[in-house]
Amino acid sequence: MLGIAQIVAVLMVVAVSPLLWGITQTVKARLQGRHGPRLGQMYWVIAKTWTKETTVPEYSSWIFRLAPSIGLAAILLAALTIPVGGRVPAGWPHNLLTLFFLLALERFWVGLAGLDSAGTFGGLGASRVSTLGTGVEPALLAACGILWQVSGHTEIAPVASWFATRPLGALPWTLAAVSMGFVLLAEMGRLPVDNPDTHLELTMMHEATVLEYDGRLLALSQVAMTLKFSVVIVLGWVLLGPNLPSIWANLAIRAVEVVLTSVALGWIESRFSKIRYFQIPAYLSLAAGLGVLAFYLIAGG
Amino acid sequence: MFSLQLIAFGLLTALLAHKRQLSLFLTLVLSLLILAAGIWGLGHPVNAVAASPWLAFTPLRSWFLLVLGIVAVMSSWYRFGYHDHERSTNFWMPLFLVSMMSVILAQNVWVFMTAWESMTITSFFLVVTDHQRSPVLPAGYIYLIMSQLSATFILAGLLIMGSHLHSMNFGRWTAEASTLGLGLKSWIFALLGIGFGIKSGLVPFHIWLPRAHPVAPAPVSSLMSGAMIKLGIFGMMQFLLIDLGPSNRLWPLILLAAGAVSSLLGVLYALMEHDLKRLLAYHSIENIGIILLGVGVMAVGIDWHHPLLISMGLAASLFHTLNHAIFKSQLFLAAGAVEQHTATLDADHLGGLMRSIPGVAIGFLMGSMAISGLPPFNGFISEWLTLRALLLAASHWTGLLAVFALGVAMILGLTGALAGMCFVKASGVIFLGEPRHQVNHRPIPRSMTWPIMGMAVITLALGVAPQPFVHIAGSVDPRVALSAVSFLLPVKSTLLAGLMVLAVGLLTLVSRPWRVREVPRWACGRVPDASMQFTSASFTKAIRTTFALIYRPHRNLSKVGRSADFPAQLLYRGGTVPVWDRYLYQPTYRLVWHMSRQSTRLQAGPVRLYLTYLLATVGLMLLLLR
Structure with missing residues (x-):
């Protein structure tokens, strides 16, 4: 029963992720006075890309051809480790550290593929994505530390129930939430760190890594991008949100939460501009610092 | 025996x-x-x-x-x-x-x-x-x-x-x-x-x-x-932890701090290297630091009488010792093959070796993933264990000590991400893309490729099924009878590896990446060439500016040509300052040199001076032994 619920939940996350992406884009467009694309536009984009001819740049090796599969597989596995409904069956891997290592695996292959494309943009994207990763990981570990403090291990599911039964104090919770929010924004590749809408080489990160991709391989990358977006949102809510005894109630709550988050992201993206690339370390250090502060408050000064 | x-x-x-x-x-x-x-x-x-x-x-x-x-x-x-x-x-x-x-x-x-x-x-x-x-x-x-x-x-x-x-x-x-x-x-x-x-x-x-x-x-x-640098770790574990037992409570903290500093600085210096073997040597410093973090957790466990910490630290450090030995020699052997193949180790002269020495390239790539701590390789398991051990230590302490342990864990996370970046750079610049210079390729004999591949298989095997080895490593100290496997269980490495193979296989079958057409890469309408690719220096530019305090980067742009405003050529030279050499070792060297020069005044005198010394010594002895 639990296993079925978990698989259904993960499939739901996979299925709705282009829709969540669409919600954010639409809200953003409306706030900017544009009509914007349809809500389901991302599904059509992926389907269209899939049917196009697949080309690869000359000089690229099988690394370039395999990287989208490995990247998407890593994100899928990361999605599987999240107890979307608050609980997982016994023996299910649901470890937060493992999840972060899976995200690092995806980043590693994105970087390799960028360098393998033998062009300027690939290297540029690879360099930027890797640099971003170096700032994200310490902040994520601060989150791990907080979870360990409240639960005694880094498995996600019992942590979630801990938040329901004995909530954190208001101040540590807020600090942890702001810290997680900052770092997850960076991890999902949205403003203020990366702008998924831009094609200007001065600003783009993710777009630069997929510039040489086409056809089916590009479609895989697009699925991975939208999936990572929703996985990160769900992860944030599983860690910080309320948790009820019933799995289905939890799933319903998650659904409301992620839709509201997508709307909020659209609002954020139309209110804030992208920060300079060289200021990203400061932004992520702030996230990590807030996380450490929350940890200190929980660990008892 | x-x-x-x-x-x-x-x-x-x-x-x-x-x-x-x-x-x-x-x-x-x-x-x-x-x-x-x-x-x-x-x-x-x-x-x-x-x-x-x-x-x-x-x-x-x-x-x-x-x-x-x-x-x-x-x-x-x-x-x-x-x-x-x-x-x-x-x-x-x-x-x-x-x-x-x-x-x-x-x-x-x-x-x-x-x-x-x-x-x-x-x-x-x-x-x-x-x-x-x-x-x-x-x-x-x-x-x-x-x-x-x-x-x-x-x-x-x-x-x-x-x-x-x-x-x-x-x-x-x-x-x-x-x-x-x-x-x-x-x-x-x-x-x-x-x-x-x-x-x-x-x-x-x-x-x-x-x-x-x-x-x-x-x-x-x-x-x-x-193997050899691990013997230092062996000595520390044998004499300082197992033999001495509980000592002053400051020492575990010093060990942890030393491990954190070594791991972070090691990987930061590695990032700036474009000589492959020097890069790998700096990574040895980093990994010794990571091993030392495990040793430090073990020391914390000994001093605070916490058996779980002892056996976790022991398992983490010993398993990382084994893992690092395997993937580091795998990488060094691959570097030797690259050198024999191309007669250079400068990453910025290489590129595209995936096509000429695929076996070595795959071996290097697998080693890169292992050393970056990525699943499903062995480095993932031991870094995961070390992180968990550090978080356990953090939860064992309160207040600032807990923050210290978390800080060390965060530095380890940063180190892992930087190592990943460094090995994206090393494998990408050397083995992928287009060759940057035309170099003569000498063929590599099988007897060089096979050991590298053999090591790669071991790194993978240890990452997929680490339980027996972690069990042995965690029970090496007979005084802690805790089973180390119990805290490894949540990693589910075998299941993860299986699922990963399944997912990658299915996605690859569906996307059919062998049915593709090769086209020129995008170069904004210009004719693409090899110099458009990122080099190891440009790849790590942002790290250089972020950690400018540590690197002290310098750059020098000189203009060549008659006109200052329209130079015919721009010459760019950049680099970083070897801080330890310049501020610690060279002053020490000068001091020692200076002292030995001063001592020649006493030593290189005429015979009567030596006789005076003798006389003075005898007199002093008579005075003292009176």
């Missing part, structure tokens, strides 16, 4: 150095025997107190013997195809192996120090194999001097220990050393910690490492980085 026979066998092999094939074969046999001895030792735990007074097996020693054995077997196999035909390597290699084995198995101070010194000397001669090339001899001398410094500290520490325990037998030490006073323990900790720290290349004693490893032949670098 057959350890003495093994030593005799090693000496015999050294004497047959003039017959190349026979010598290579016998060295391989010797390595296999060392490996067998390690495995045998793990299966036969011996009571160290009752063992032979010269050489003895304990679980901890057997583990390090296993590490040495695996690296030695692969390096010896690799030497069949390696281009180094110097007779001196054939002579020193078996001696080096035998002395490392004796260091591990030594049961008293005299055997230990003799083996330690002969390990230093044999490795020095191996490092300077290629002594006609320009930087080799100075690098070798720096290595020798640092090693002698290390031996001095170690000897001092061991003699203090021995004189207070009234025994030079390590078996007795294990039984009795925990009764020593805390003040004395601190002295021993400082002396041995510095001594072993120098040998394992901890920052700030690391300067010999990025000099000596790159100039040595690849199998030697592989052995030094994979």
